[in-house]
Amino acid sequence: xxxxQAPPQRAEPVDxxxxxxMTYREALRLAMRExxxxxxxxxxxxxxxxxxxxxxxxxxxxxxxxGSDRVRDTPISEEGFVGAxxxxxxxxxxxxxxxxxINFLLVAMDQVVNHAAKIxxxxxxxxxxPLVIRTxxxxxxxxxxxxSQSFEGWFxxxxxxxxxxxxxxxxxxxxxxxxxxxxxxxxVVENLAIYKERGEVPLDPDFITPIGLAAVAREGTDVTxxxxxxxxxxxxxxxxxxxxxxxISAEVVDLRSLRPLDVETVAASVAKTSxxxxxxxxxxxxxxxxxxxARIQYVCFDDLDxxxxxxxxxxxxxxxxxxxxxxxxxxxxxxxxxxLATLGRAA
Amino acid sequence: MSIATSTxxxxxxxxxxxxxxxxxxxxxxxxxxxxxxxxxSSGQEAATVGSTHALDPGDLLVTGYRCHGFALxxxxxxxxxxxxxxxxxxxxxxxxxxxxxxxxxSRGYYGGWGIVAGQLPIATGLALGxxxxxxxxxxxxxxxxxxxxxxxxxxxxxxxxxxxxxVVFLVMNNEYGMGTSVERASAVTDLYRxxxxxxxxxxxxDGDDLxxxxxxxxxxxxxxxxxxRAAVLELVTYRHRxxxxxxxxxxxxxxxxxxxxxxxxxxxxVRALLAQEGVSDDELDGLMGAAEEQVAAAVAASVASPPxxxSTLATGMYxxxxxxxxxxxxxxxxxxxxxxxxxxxxGE
Numbered sequence: 140x141x142x143x144q145a146p147p148q149r150a151e152p153v154d155x156x157x158x159x160x161m162t163y164r165e166a167l168r169l170a171m172r173e174x175x176x177x178x179x180x181x182x183x184x185x186x187x188x189x190x191x192x193x194x195x196x197x198x199x200x201x202x203x204x205x206g207s208d209r210v211r212d213t214p215i216s217e218e219g220f221v222g223a224x225x226x227x228x229x230x231x232x233x234x235x236x237x238x239x240x241i242n243f244l245l246v247a248m249d250q251v252v253n254h255a256a257k258i259x260x261x262x263x264x265x266x267x268x269p270l271v272i273r274t275x276x277x278x279x280x281x282x283x284x285x286x287s288q289s290f291e292g293w294f295x296x297x298x299x300x301x302x303x304x305x306x307x308x309x310x311x312x313x314x315x316x317x318x319x320x321x322x323x324x325x326x327v328v329e330n331l332a333i334y335k336e337r338g339e340v341p342l343d344p345d346f347i348t349p350i351g352l353a354a355v356a357r358e359g360t361d362v363t364x365x366x367x368x369x370x371x372x373x374x375x376x377x378x379x380x381x382x383x384x385x386x387i388s389a390e391v392v393d394l395r396s397l398r399p400l401d402v403e404t405v406a407a408s409v410a411k412t413s414x415x416x417x418x419x420x421x422x423x424x425x426x427x428x429x430x431x432x433a434r435i436q437y438v439c440f441d442d443l444d445x446x447x448x449x450x451x452x453x454x455x456x457x458x459x460x461x462x463x464x465x466x467x468x469x470x471x472x473x474x475x476x477x478x479l480a481t482l483g484r485a486a
Numbered sequence: 487m488s489i490a491t492s493t494x495x496x497x498x499x500x501x502x503x504x505x506x507x508x509x510x511x512x513x514x515x516x517x518x519x520x521x522x523x524x525x526x527s528s529g530q531e532a533a534t535v536g537s538t539h540a541l542d543p544g545d546l547l548v549t550g551y552r553c554h555g556f557a558l559x560x561x562x563x564x565x566x567x568x569x570x571x572x573x574x575x576x577x578x579x580x581x582x583x584x585x586x587x588x589x590x591x592s593r594g595y596y597g598g599w600g601i602v603a604g605q606l607p608i609a610t611g612l613a614l615g616x617x618x619x620x621x622x623x624x625x626x627x628x629x630x631x632x633x634x635x636x637x638x639x640x641x642x643x644x645x646x647x648x649x650x651x652x653v654v655f656l657v658m659n660n661e662y663g664m665g666t667s668v669e670r671a672s673a674v675t676d677l678y679r680x681x682x683x684x685x686x687x688x689x690x691x692d693g694d695d696l697x698x699x700x701x702x703x704x705x706x707x708x709x710x711x712x713x714x715r716a717a718v719l720e721l722v723t724y725r726h727r728x729x730x731x732x733x734x735x736x737x738x739x740x741x742x743x744x745x746x747x748x749x750x751x752x753x754x755x756v757r758a759l760l761a762q763e764g765v766s767d768d769e770l771d772g773l774m775g776a777a778e779e780q781v782a783a784a785v786a787a788s789v790a791s792p793p794x795x796x797s798t799l800a801t802g803m804y805x806x807x808x809x810x811x812x813x814x815x816x817x818x819x820x821x822x823x824x825x826x827x828x829x830x831x832x833g834e
Contacts, residue, residue, distance in 0.1 A: 180618075182618070208618070211649075213645070214641075214644060214645065214648065216641040216644065216645060218607060218637060218638055218641055219607050219610065219638065219641025219642055219644070219645045220607075220641075220645065221607070222604070222606070222607020222608050222610065222611060222638065222641075222642070223607055223608075223610045223611035223614055223645060224611060225607065225608050225611055226548075226596075226607065226608035226609060226610060226611020226612040226613070226614065226615060227611040227612070227614045227615040227618070228611070229596055229608070229611070229612065229615075230546075230596075230611075230612050230615030230616070230619070231615070231619075232614075232615045232618055232619075234611075249601060249604055249638075250604070250607060250608075253601050253604060254599070254601070254604055254608060259802045259803050259804060259805065260582055260800070260801075260802050260803040261579065261582055261583050261587050262579050262582065262583055262587060262589050262597060262802070263577075263578075263579040263580030263581070263582040263583065263801075263802050264580070264801060264802025265578075265579065265580075265589060265590075265591055265802075266589065266591050266596065266597075267805055269805075298803060299803055299804075301804075301811075321805070322805030322806075322807075323804050323805050323808065349811070350811045351810070351811035351812060351813070351814055351815070352814065353814070396811075398815075399808075399811045399812040399813075399814060399815045400814070400815050401814035401815070402814055402815055402816070402817040402818050402819075403813075403814040403816075403817055404814060406817050406818070433818070434817065434818030434819075435818070437817075437818040438817045438818040
């Protein structure tokens, strides 16, 4: 923030020393910038990451600062350039590959699942693949069936990969930096709707969010809402509203990391509240919430006072019409209804 | 191409080693000491040895799954290759990869890969890594004739061309992708001509002519190293055996066709060259005996090498330090996961 400009018209919250309020998008950019300054081996490639400043502007300005060798525009060839990232990583480089949205990552599925994920184990630990793939999931802008999906559960079900899904600007920075420094292939799942969310972000260039640790995003005693990515934002809104309108104290666990999955933190919360609602942006069948439910019933069998509830995208290819799209999303009304049902309370 | 007799003799020894190794691998497979898929390269020795000979020590090699010969030609000890086929700890991938996934990073061999054409994008990435690291070296990427019909072929050649990456795509055209002939699979059967789509230099060479292969490989690899010019080299060869040991190789080709190729065995051709140079029959026979001894020793070493301990099931899957990241995943893990995966110190 420049001090030479006129004072702002409305009062802005003052950041604590060492922190700055910024968007999720800016936090991701800061993470990449810091790591590129710290480590020459780090470079970015993907469609429109350079001259265009990024399809969602996450890489804006990086080309000017680091040049076209380290901020590489690619042809529309996801399989080709994800694989190029795999090969460069095997040689000790630290590529960050941006995929415009997770829907297009399916085109490179073979490189991610059949190649990157296999390298450490299949070659007996003789070579590693420190590759980062960044890509947003999410729905809600009438982008329709082919551009509104959330496939992180597919990748999180693959041994050999690590899958992270930050829900806050601070974790966007901290987890992306952890991914870049990690020696394994890491998929960082961002989210279209959170790109513009603002939050306080540590400026310390050595701040990272550890991989494999969930966060208790909100403390509560009556029910645990477990979510990741944008579903965490939705869950927090619902928790705050339920406190006001129903006097319900909901705890929100933000998974942050899907593989590894921090079941310990989830189980400690459910042991306290005895009730769990698992929420995700994607389809629940065979999804992240299915995995959570299985583990919760095993670990918290004696603690549960109600069946584990799940909320996700309605199981249809997402339609265009706004009314239909709204109905299909794991929106706050549906989450709230699920929480109340779990508590045996009327809406 | 003129070549010192001693060099030619060394290449002949490599070709013999590969042939004897493949013949023994088939025998061991049929004796159930080798499992999985086992793709032999008998008949392709000139293409394998000639192209690998053109590599500098600092160059990199990537191959598909028909990779025993390439590993041996690159200098991976026969003991380590055979032990890998046996699934033993002294295998080059410590018994984790098997026949299709040989590697030796110390020799710049970044793997045999099992998905047709999947190694091509990785080869372009290795070439990108070389460029970023300022190393004037090249990547040799082997693939089969079947791989040219995959999207990864197109994407990789295009990327290598627009980014000027030092990678030579070596198409081992042995006339059949599994049981489908090139004529039945490819609209343009002169596969090297496809490089024109990417404005890349390309050559087609008799893959059973060792010296022609070595010369063409050297020229294209030099262009990659010195001018960052990617290229395509098509080597026309033939595999004497089936697609894998499980395939008799007769459903899609005749006995006569196979015999005709065996009559023109590339090993005979090099033997004739050496005889012309004055190497005696006794000496040439002795080289065969030495290859047989080397392979017999590899089998003995593989039998003596222990299988990997079950406690190491997850070893190598994640990098050192990952165990702490996964600690929270233990509660509620599927039955037995603690003993099978976590007990081995995941990534430690």
